[in-house]
Amino acid sequence: MTFFGLDTAGRTVSAALLQDGQLVCESFLNTGLTHSETLMGLVDGAFRSAGLGPADVDVWGVCSGPGSFTGLRIGLAAVKGMAFPTGALCAPVSTLEALAQGCPGGEGTVLTALDARRGQVYWAAFDLAPGHARLAPDAAAPVTSLAAFIKNCKKPLFFVGDGAKLCYNEYGQIPGVQAPPPALGHVRGLGVCLAAARMHAAGQCVLPAALVPSYHRLSQAERERAEREKSKGGPL
Missing domain, CATH: 3.30.420.40 (ATPase, nucleotide binding domain)
Known part of the structure; x- marks a missing residue:
């Protein structure tokens, strides 16, 4: 096909x-x-x-x-x-999901984020294992509201998308959270x-x-x- x-x-x-x-x-x-x-x-x-x-x-x-x-x-x-x-x-x-599917498989979680302005992001999360199983539905929410999911998800955690920097600035101090790879921003x-x-x-x-x-x-x-x-x- x-x-x-x-x-x-x-x-x-x-x-x-x-x-x-x-x-x-x-x-x-x-x-x-x-x-x-x-x-x-x-x-x-x-x-x-x-x-x-x-x-x-x-x-x-x-x-x-x-x-x-x-x-x-x-x-x-x-x-x-x-x-x-x-x-x-x-x-x-x-x-x-397209952002997540563009990431290589592996261990951990990928949180895809788009800058929605006014301190908000469009976000979803996926397991990096083969298949990229969805862990959270698409949503628009304040960056600060992602705390519970990020603290409890499987690590390492990678942020990708043009909202990744906003997320990392908020949660980068949490163990297992990795800096967003610039090459996966689009x-x-x-x-x-x-x-x-x-x-x-x-x-x-x-x-x-x-x-x-x-x-x-x-x-x-x-x-x-x-x-x-x-x-x-x-x-x-």
Whole structure:
């Protein structure tokens, strides 16, 4: 089977092709340019390098959240457009799981974290043993609320993602907590492919039309509106 994996959830963009369990191509950009400037060129280059085309893809994996609201919509729209002509199945992959799947296996725990601003992170946790079994669901929470999980989880513990530094600054003094590896700070297309393969095996894939983002919290505009209404005693 051929899996395509795409991440546009943050400032970087990555794409990969996994065929019969082998990584055949992976592309990554962290240039500061917008996804509208780089995405389709990177995708086209990946297919050309692998000698494949969209019609060869059996399952399309794409990060569906959490992450940048705009970035998520761009990636989902791109995958929908490429998957619709063949009706291939799609895997709406957790960005946090894709981060974990991009980490090598081993002993201990990986806590994936994305900076959600205002002292919060999107986070989840996985066992580093083969298979990367999930230990905690995707959630948005204050960094300070992770204390109980971090103190009681299997060590060593590694933080990865663009929120890793926030977590390490808060919990780095706990025995067994390791400094975040800079090279694992971004989602890899391979991680998206591996997560998509797990979802396909579990029967969790969907048709292109059913792809939707998983934001995990309200947008800033929605939060500010809710705060205004609360201060006025309720909605107008």
